Amino acid sequence: MMMEPKQYKEILKAVQFHPLFQGVEESTAISLVEECEVLTYSKREIVLQADTPRRGLLLVLQGIAEVFVKSGSGHEEVLEVIQKGEIIGFSSLAEFLGFAKPEKSQPTVEVRSIEEVKALLIPFSVLEKRWGDQDLHDYLLTQIAPA
Secondary structure, three states, X not given: OOOOHHHHHHHHHHHOOOOOOOOOOHHHHHHHHHOOEEEEEOOOOEEEOOOOOOOEEEEEXXXXXXXXXXXXXXXXXXXXXXXXXXXXXXXXXXXXXXXXXXXXXXXXXXXXXXXOEEEEEEXXXXXXXXXXXXXXXXXXXHHHOOO
């Protein structure tokens, strides 16, 4: 869903202290937010399906989602719970960074909302524009590095 101009400032207020948007001029931040998309998911709705290409990262603005995998027998195992302020889709970051070939890196995990989720889709093109920011670079690398 495309945002109305007044929504840009509302979204910017919600994300201004997140490392993805921190430290940039307000006009730059608004132009970045304009490239993003607000998505809403109902309770228990699939947010990201396995084996589908990712368009970017999802920053959770409200709600809770879970990352899970399904076994061949249909058994599900929850790998992670994602809440407000956290990002979904780091597994696709390696492809964006050029560390993995697209055909071999289709995600096998799925993401489902536990309750209604409002998220900001941040396209890889926005990350590319911010990639020169060392703080953002360090933040993203710490998020994908194993603990």
